[in-house]
Amino acid sequence: MVKEIERAGLPVVHICTITPISMTVGANRIVPAVGIPYPLGNPKLPAADEKALRAQIVENALAALQTEVSGQTVFE
Amino acid sequence: MFKIVHYINQFYAGIGGEEQAGIAPSMQGGAIGPGAAFNTAFADAAEITHTIVCGDSFFAENTEAATKQILEMVAEIKPDVFIAGPAFNAGRYGIACGGVAKAVTEKLEIPVLTGMFNENPGAEMYCDSLYIVATKASGAGMRDAVGKMSKLALKLARGEKIGASIEEGYLPGRARVNFFEEKRGSRRAVEMLLAKMAGKPFVTEFPMPAFDRVAPVAAISDITKAKIAMVTSGGIVPKGNPDRIESSSASKYGEYDLSGVNDLTEATYETAHGGYDPVYANKDSDRVLPLDILREFEQAGRIGGLHNKFYTTVGNGTAVKDSAEYGREIAEKLLADGVDAVVLTST
Incomplete structure (x- = not known):
């Protein structure tokens, strides 16, 4: 899906935990996530901290969308 | 009798589904789950003496630590062959099988093999370095997978020459192996052409590599x-x-x-x-x-x-x-x- 959306001309950022899969599939802007069942969360954290963590990943994703890349890039 | 160590995930070990995918690696004596079918196929030639079980999510999220632990377990047993999976089309399981098998063969110099469906992301990641037997997409293909994998495992254990991917049933990607075809090239090409014109199935001998990459779209300026x-x-x-x-x-x-x-x-x-x-x-x-x-x-x-x-x-x-x-x-x-x-x- 990532690749077809990009092929259609839309910049797309892929947030995922297993970044090697994203590399294999062919995403260009990749943002690592927290865990497989909760890419944008962490149930071990208090609610407020978990939300802050999510905000940080989303910020990273938005930064990736504003960054020119020449090939596949993982935004650590 | 050859000694084999088998790697499987929590699901095939019968421990549980996704709620158990976070379990750390552990080793037990004997065959578990699909291991029993392997042992039947090996008859008296080989035996799975130990099974290592690891949760798929645990491996994906702690790859380095899990690999290290599993290597220690395998080193302790010193098997003749290490088998991982088959993983069919399960993505995390396929990546775990490939990662573990690669580490075992590189660090411990033990022959390894695994099995996957060709669309498993682990297949593309590891087909150039491992024998990955081509399986069906789901566990319904277990019998077929065990048949092919057990044959190849015995060949590896005996140190026999491994033929080309098309002969042995593993996914292509490794170094080429030469063999003699019964029919000469011109005849095979004409037969393929006739099949194609008649709309019948045919298998190319030289698939074009699928480099399906999309160029990055320009960034959002504001x-x-x-x-x-x-x-x-x-x-x-x-x-x-x-x-x-x-x-x-x-x-x-x-x-x-x-x-x-x-x-x-x-x-x-x-x-x-x-x-x-x-x-x-x-x-x-x-x-x-x-x-x-x-x-x-x-x-x-x-x-x-x-x-x-x-x-x-x-x-x-x-x-x-x-x-x-x-x-x-x-x-x-x-x-x-x-x-x-x-x-x-x-x-």
Whole structure:
């Protein structure tokens, strides 16, 4: 899906935990996530901290969308 | 009799499904799950003496530590051959099988093999360094996989010469192996051409490499003016899964309205995905689809706007060609709705 959306001309950022899969599939802007069942969360954290963590990943994703890349890039 | 160590995940060990995918590696004596079928196939020539079990999520999230632990276990037993899987089309399991097998053969110099469906992401990652027997997409192909894998395992144990991928049934990608064809090239080519003209199936001897890469689209210059849309393969759906998106091998994607929604709650959203432990996403779907944050960013003017629909499917054994089709259709709709950029989340 990532690749077809990009092929259609839309910049797309892929947030995922297993970044090697994203590399294999062919995403260009990749943002690592927290865990497989909760890419944008962490149930071990208090609610407020978990939300802050999510905000940080989303910020990273938005930064990736504003960054020119020449090939596949993982935004650590 | 050759000694074999077998690696399997929590599911094939009979420990449990996704709720047990976080278990750390452990080793037990004897064969477990598919190991019994291997032992039957080996008859008296070889035996699985030990089975290592590791949760798929544990391996994916702690790859380095898990690999180290598993290497220590295998080193202790010193088997003649190490078998991982088969993983069929299970992505995390395939990557674990490939990663573990590669480490065992490189660090311990023990012959290894695994089995996967050709679309498993682990297949592309490891087909150039491992013998990966081509299997069907699901566990229904277990008998066939065990038959092929046990034969190849015995050959490896005996140190016999391993033939070409087409002869042995493993996925191509490794160094080429020469062999003599019974029919000469011109005859084979004409037969292929005739089959093609007659619309009959034929198998090329030289598949063109599929380098399907998409060039990156230019970055968004001002995100505070951009309309952002959310897409996910994590299966987030309105509570009750109104379109009945399947928990695996999804045959469709869903499009759902987000007007007036500021938070995905336990009462209103859940996941339809059958390939990961749904407890956390069902409790708070924002953990997969970050609507709450993007809504806050929208209200704070940090993004131009959040598209009022999201698109979702279940990326769990879903065929690549189906996913590509969903992606094309979704992109078309997003463009028509004036979306500027997409945040796509995967579990």
